[in-house]
Amino acid sequence: MQTPYLFPLGARLGEDNVVLRARSRRHRVDNYAGPLSIKTVLKGEVAWIVGGRRLVVDPSSFLIIAAGELYSMNIDSEQPVETCCAFFAAGFVESIARDMTSPVQSALDEPYRMPAGLPYLSAMHSVQDRSLAGHVRDLAPRCKGELAPSGFEEDFLVLGENLLQFYERVRREAAQLPVAKESTRQELYRRLLTGRDYLHAHSSGGVSLLSVAREACLSPYHFHRGFAHAFGRTPHAYLTAVRLEGARRQLESGASVLEACLAAGFSSTSAFTRLFRSHFGEPPSAVRRKFARSGKNAEAESCTLTS
Numbered sequence: 001m002q003t004p005y006l007f008p009l010g011a012r013l014g015e016d017n018v019v020l021r022a023r024s025r026r027h028r029v030d031n032y033a034g035p036l037s038i039k040t041v042l043k044g045e046v047a048w049i050v051g052g053r054r055l056v057v058d059p060s061s062f063l064i065i066a067a068g069e070l071y072s073m074n075i076d077s078e079q080p081v082e083t084c085c086a087f088f089a090a091g092f093v094e095s096i097a098r099d100m101t102s103p104v105q106s107a108l109d110e111p112y113r114m115p116a117g118l119p120y121l122s123a124m125h126s127v128q129d130r131s132l133a134g135h136v137r138d139l140a141p142r143c144k145g146e147l148a149p150s151g152f153e154e155d156f157l158v159l160g161e162n163l164l165q166f167y168e169r170v171r172r173e174a175a176q177l178p179v180a181k182e183s184t185r186q187e188l189y190r191r192l193l194t195g196r197d198y199l200h201a202h203s204s205g206g207v208s209l210l211s212v213a214r215e216a217c218l219s220p221y222h223f224h225r226g227f228a229h230a231f232g233r234t235p236h237a238y239l240t241a242v243r244l245e246g247a248r249r250q251l252e253s254g255a256s257v258l259e260a261c262l263a264a265g266f267s268s269t270s271a272f273t274r275l276f277r278s279h280f281g282e283p284p285s286a287v288r289r290k291f292a293r294s295g296k297n298a299e300a301e302s303c304t305l306t307s
Contacts, residue, residue: 005140007152017156018087021140027075034071036088038163039063040136044081047201048073053194055124056201060245062133064163065122086136086159096160121170123193124200126242132162173230191216192226199235203242204265209235244279247272251287260284 005021012018014035023043039048045058049072050065057063065071067090075081139155174189195216199207212235213223227235243264250260258269261284266272276284 007140013087014090017089017092017153019084019136019139019152020087021082021084023080023082024075025077025080027073027081029071029073031070031072033068034065034087035090036067036093037065038086038132038136038159039065040084040133042082042084042137044077044079046073046075046081046083050122053197054201055197057124058246059249060242061124061126061200062136063122063124069122071122084137084140086139086156088156088160092156093160093163096157097164100161100164121190121193123170124197125166126245132159132166135159135162176229177226178229188218188222188226189230191218192223192230195223195227195235196231196238199239200242203239203246204263206265207239240275241279244276247276247284248280248287251284252291254291255288257284257288260288 005019007019008016039046039057040062041057041059043059045056047054047056048063048065049055050063050069055063067088135155136159139152139159142151142155174185177185177188179185179188195212195218198212198215209220209224213220216223218226224235227233227238231238233241243266247260247264247266250263251257255263257273261269261272264272266275273283273285280287
């Protein structure tokens with residue numbers, strides 16, 4: 001494993017806001033209870049084990065792990081896997097939440113008042129909300145030169161605010177569920193998240209409604225109905241979108257249309273092409289051609305620079 005890049009240098013997890021970027025073929029973490037963190041993957045995929053669930057994160061998704069939640073991960077890959085994770089200091093995001101919901105006078109009277117806790121759910125999410133995952137991924141390269149540590153502190157303030165806005169969206173998703181009792185709604189939403197995580201983890205294989213509902217400990221009817229209410233699309237439509245995002249990554253990495261189709265779990269290239277065009281507004285062959293052109297341009301530029 002290459003030495004991971006940690007910023008700020010000498011920072012301690014849980015006590016400071018920290019960015020950790022690492023690239024490795026082999027790496028293992030066993031039952032670590034860390035601070036509130038956002039996990040992103042820049043290259044390859046990583047399976048984090050949280051609460052007995054195997055959460056597979058790739059460049060199309062990200063993972064939020066609550067403070068104190070035990071997790072494990074084991075990278076064992078032929079190709080290097082690259083991750084970038086943001087770790088928040090204890091109470092940092094809670095302090096932002098406190099200040100966002102209280103008048104300025106309160107901050108003047110008690111600037112160091114204790115923040116209330118936030119009941120974060122450890123769960124995986126799609127990068128459709130690119131501002132949160134994208135911000136984490138941008139932090140490491142911009143901080144690597146240590147040119148603007150004050151800017152780094154501001155980055156974490158913005159990142160914390162973005163996380164709270166994202167968390168509010170999660171609460172609104174849960175509120176969409178047609179359940180009167182709050183405790184029942186929270187439990188149903190937690191089980192729907194478990195099912196959604198299962199869809200991500202098994203996106204390239206065969207997934208039936210029965211199997212994902214069983215994983216969520218719900219009947220197929222209640223899982224399908226609750227999923228559509230909470231996430232705005234059916235489990236099948238969500239899984240298709242995950243597979244198409246995976247296929248696009250394959251194409252951008254140099255795979256042929258057939259290779260991308262099969263790797264993403266599609267069996268028919270014609271159906272795959274139709275769905276891909278509908279989702280992205282262009283056929284997979286166009287993405288493949290753009291990759292080929294950009295790859296040739298990069299090669300030519302490299303030759304020019306080294307000649």
